[in-house]
Each structure stands twice: as C-alpha cells, then as structure tokens.
Amino acid sequence: MAVRSGTAASPATGRTDRADARIELSGVTKRFLTPSGEAFTAIRDVTFEVEPGQFCAVVGPTGCGKSTTLSLVSGLDRPSEGTVRVGGREVDGITEGISFMFQADALLPWKTVLGNVAMGPMFRGAAKKQALASARDWLRRVGLAGFEDHHPHQLSGGMRKRVAMAAALINEPKILLMDEPFGALDVQTKAIMSNELIGLWEQLRPSVVFITHDLEEAVALADRVVVMTSGPGSVKAVYDIDLPRPRGSVQDIRFQPRFLELHHQIWASLREEVERAYARTTGETS
Numbered sequence: 001m002a003v004r005s006g007t008a009a010s011p012a013t014g015r016t017d018r019a020d021a022r023i024e025l026s027g028v029t030k031r032f033l034t035p036s037g038e039a040f041t042a043i044r045d046v047t048f049e050v051e052p053g054q055f056c057a058v059v060g061p062t063g064c065g066k067s068t069t070l071s072l073v074s075g076l077d078r079p080s081e082g083t084v085r086v087g088g089r090e091v092d093g094i095t096e097g098i099s100f101m102f103q104a105d106a107l108l109p110w111k112t113v114l115g116n117v118a119m120g121p122m123f124r125g126a127a128k129k130q131a132l133a134s135a136r137d138w139l140r141r142v143g144l145a146g147f148e149d150h151h152p153h154q155l156s157g158g159m160r161k162r163v164a165m166a167a168a169l170i171n172e173p174k175i176l177l178m179d180e181p182f183g184a185l186d187v188q189t190k191a192i193m194s195n196e197l198i199g200l201w202e203q204l205r206p207s208v209v210f211i212t213h214d215l216e217e218a219v220a221l222a223d224r225v226v227v228m229t230s231g232p233g234s235v236k237a238v239y240d241i242d243l244p245r246p247r248g249s250v251q252d253i254r255f256q257p258r259f260l261e262l263h264h265q266i267w268a269s270l271r272e273e274v275e276r277a278y279a280r281t282t283g284e285t286s
C-alpha cells in the first residue's frame, strides 16, 4: 500500500488507458451561501486524481463534502476555486459519458423496468427497437430477465438497485459516479450487489468515484481510497489498495490478512476525522 497525495502513480497493468476517463481535482474549494447570506465553505483545496478505469472510493465523516465533491465532478455544480478536469478538459457543464447511481432510486415509477432501462439509449438517439433490445440484454446481465414488464414498486429494494445499475451501465459510461448506492440495503443484499457491480465494472472498466460511509465496502471494492477530513473537507490521505484483481467475493476478501491490515490503517486515519466531526456536533472541542 502507498499513502500518497499529489500526482497519481501509473495505472496498473490491464487497466483501460482511455485518457478521456481521467478525473482530476486540483485545489477545489466550494462555498455555498447560507440563508442568512454568509459564505459557508463545504470543501477546501481538494486535490486528487482518478486514473482511467480506476475504482476510487471516497470516505469521510458525515457533512465533510463528499456529495459536493461528486456534484462538481458531474458538472451539476461549479467550484468556487480550483479546477475539475475530466479527460484533461475543465468541467463546465454536464459531461458526456457520465452515469450516476444514488442511494435513492432514480427510477420513473410509471414506467416498466424495461422502459426505465431503455430510456438512456433512447435519449441518446437510439432507435426504439434497438434501445429495447439493449435494455433486455442489460436486464439479463443484472439477473432480471423475466421482470421486464414489472413496475419499480413491484420489485424489492435489491431488484430496484439492479434496474438502476442496468440503467447506469447501458450507456457504457466512461465515468460512473456513485453516491452511497447501496446505503439503504440490508447487509446481505448489499454484499450481493457489490459483487455484481464489481463483476460488471471489470467488464466495462469505467472510472468510478464511489462515495460510502462503509470503509469495509470501500477497501473491498476500490483501487484507491480517498480519506477526507471533517468539514470543510479536504483530502487527508490517499491509499492505493494493492489487493489483487479479480477480487472475488467481497464477503470473502474481508477475512484476508492484507484486507485487515489496510482496513486497520485507513480506519486509524478516518476515525480521527469521524471523532472530530462528532465532537463538533456535541459541542465538545477537539
């Protein structure tokens, strides 16, 4: 493992080398105006990179600015200072080739499962027949063959996540942004979904920014873990995870000595920030 900050190491052998999938945040600060008109700094001087095809997890205490960071990468919001680049180009609006997955389902309740998944290619100009064929194929890939005509409310939470995953991946994004996508699932379903995500990611290799509160999930899935400080968030440390790929089942990897070692080291760093954030909410000084 390497604890790093600053410039990124070369991607490991076998990674996609699509330079247009590189994500770079450099000295990024984001301030919001509070209702009373004062400036509130959500993140300060955030710098890190995600290599093309790399799976990068971001962890940090609640309110440290993880979602804010993700929205700046997506182009939904702009930095107050610093630059966000995707593929070497400064982000100045919604960037082509990015898909999202959030904790809340972003499925349209009035559309069938097939209709929800086919929407992406249809918006991108695919013929309806082709979009539906591709959606059927993706539903098969996420284990939902036979559920094409169901509506989202007729599915379990895990099944809805599969639909959301198919809807995100059908566009074959170069970048996948995920904000606690499995946060609302029970432990077993979360593990199954994590395994499925990693299997599909290994086939498509988009660059991933994956926000999570679950450090085990971060270490099990990621090539790189970014630890953020308590708010205003900045990058405290970057850990390159040297567990081999393919990783296999996330349930099993948690028992490997190397996993435990990495988890222990990163938790020592994260814990200080979690405690600092907690002390603030309880009014204690730290």
Ligand SMILES: Nc1ncnc2c1ncn2[C@@H]1O[C@H](COP(=O)(O)OP(=O)(O)OP(=O)(O)O)[C@@H](O)[C@H]1O
Pocket (backbone or CB within 6 Å): 032, 033, 034, 040, 041, 042, 060, 061, 062, 063, 064, 065, 066, 067, 068, 069, 231
């Ligand atoms: N649009 C906004 N206007 C004002 N303040 C905002 C806005 N968006 C976020 N914030 C504030 O910025 C800080 C960081 O929020 P953000 O949601 O990015 O944190 P987070 O690390 O993702 O939190 P959590 O882990 O709890 O989801 C919070 O204090 C939040 O209240």
